[in-house]
Amino acid sequence: MRHQRRIGEPAFHCPRRKKPLAGLLEEREPAARERVEGLREAADRVLAELAEAETARTGR
Known part of the structure:
Protein backbone atom coordinates (compact mmCIF):
# COMPACT_ATOMS: atom_id res chain seq x y z
CA MET A 1 0.00 0.00 0.00
CA ARG A 2 1.42 3.36 -1.00
CA HIS A 3 1.76 6.17 1.46
CA GLN A 4 -0.48 9.07 0.58
CA ARG A 5 0.81 12.51 1.29
CA ARG A 6 -1.04 14.46 3.93
CA ILE A 7 -2.06 18.04 3.26
CA GLY A 8 0.87 20.28 4.08
CA GLU A 9 3.37 17.41 4.17
CA PRO A 10 6.39 17.99 1.90
CA ALA A 11 6.38 15.88 -1.25
CA PHE A 12 9.92 14.62 -0.54
CA HIS A 13 9.15 13.29 2.95
CA CYS A 14 9.41 9.53 3.40
CA PRO A 15 7.48 8.23 6.43
CA ARG A 16 10.12 5.52 7.11
CA ARG A 17 12.95 8.04 7.41
CA LYS A 18 13.70 9.86 10.61
CA LYS A 19 14.79 12.97 8.70
CA PRO A 20 13.30 14.44 5.55
CA LEU A 21 15.26 13.72 2.39
CA ALA A 22 16.23 17.38 2.04
CA GLY A 23 17.89 17.24 5.47
CA LEU A 24 19.91 14.17 4.49
CA LEU A 25 21.00 15.83 1.26
CA GLU A 26 22.06 18.96 3.13
CA GLY A 59 60.64 19.13 -27.65
CA ARG A 60 58.56 22.32 -27.64
Missing part, protein backbone atom coordinates in the same frame (compact mmCIF):
# COMPACT_ATOMS: atom_id res chain seq x y z
CA GLU A 27 24.19 16.84 5.46
CA ARG A 28 25.91 15.04 2.60
CA GLU A 29 26.48 18.09 0.41
CA PRO A 30 29.68 19.38 2.09
CA ALA A 31 31.33 15.94 1.85
CA ALA A 32 30.29 15.62 -1.79
CA ARG A 33 31.71 19.08 -2.54
CA GLU A 34 35.01 18.07 -0.93
CA ARG A 35 35.16 14.90 -3.04
CA VAL A 36 34.44 16.89 -6.20
CA GLU A 37 37.16 19.42 -5.34
CA GLY A 38 39.63 16.57 -4.73
CA LEU A 39 38.74 15.02 -8.08
CA ARG A 40 39.20 18.37 -9.83
CA GLU A 41 42.63 18.78 -8.25
CA ALA A 42 43.61 15.26 -9.31
CA ALA A 43 42.41 15.94 -12.87
CA ASP A 44 44.42 19.19 -12.95
CA ARG A 45 47.55 17.28 -11.85
CA VAL A 46 47.02 14.61 -14.50
CA LEU A 47 46.48 17.23 -17.21
CA ALA A 48 49.62 19.09 -16.11
CA GLU A 49 51.65 15.86 -16.23
CA LEU A 50 50.22 15.06 -19.64
CA ALA A 51 51.11 18.51 -20.96
CA GLU A 52 54.63 18.14 -19.54
CA ALA A 53 55.03 14.72 -21.15
CA GLU A 54 53.78 16.04 -24.50
CA THR A 55 56.21 18.95 -24.31
CA ALA A 56 59.10 16.61 -23.49
CA ARG A 57 58.12 14.27 -26.32
CA THR A 58 57.83 16.96 -28.98
